Amino acid sequence: MSSDRAGSGPDEQPDRLRWNAKYGGAFAPSFTPHPLAVRALSMDLPDGPVAELACGPSGAALLAAATGRRVTAVDVSDVALGMLGEAARRRGLDQLITLVPADLATWRPAARSCALVLCTGFWAAEVFTAAVHAVAAGGLVAWEAFTAEARQSRPSLRPEWCLAPGEPASLLPRDFTLLDDRESGLKRQLLARAR
Secondary structure, three states: OOOOOOOOOOOOOOOHHHHHHHOOOOOOOOOOOOEEEEEHHHOOOOOOOOEEOOOOHHHHHHHHHOOOOOEEEOOOOOOHHHHHHHHHHOOOOOEEEEEEEOOOOOOOOOOEEEEEEEEOOOOHHHHHHHHOEEEEEEEEEEEEEEEHHHHHOOOOHHHOEEOOOOOOOOOOOOEEEEEEEEOOEEEEEEEEEOO
């Protein structure tokens, strides 16, 4: 397994500290793949790697690697990536997963390089825009994030972390076909294919 420090900030970066605290101590990851990841990985995909953004200790990254795909797993928390790396080693998948400790505000995937770009717990419009440009022809973007309405029951959510009405579908480039756009509870999911 490799680790890419490019784009990582200082160890005292506030988001890194917050997420490391969440994943530290008694946190026990389940490594159960997110249902959106399961769905996307079961669809027709071109050859190429998967990028999972804000992955945390991800079962989706492990599932993608188990299908033989190379995976780039990006998260600001090196603690979460350590958990994912250890789970990958135990399963013999560590050669397929590249761990990238980085802040998504500064890290960007290469253009048209991924069969699937997945994100199931983070929102920033500029990160979504960069992500869709990383999807290769025939590939998928699969995204889930909190809606603005979620702030009513979770007031600690900052407005910029939440999808505005119509997002993220309204931000898709013209060369994408929207396959699914649905709300589930406090979150909205999108699945779209690059043409």
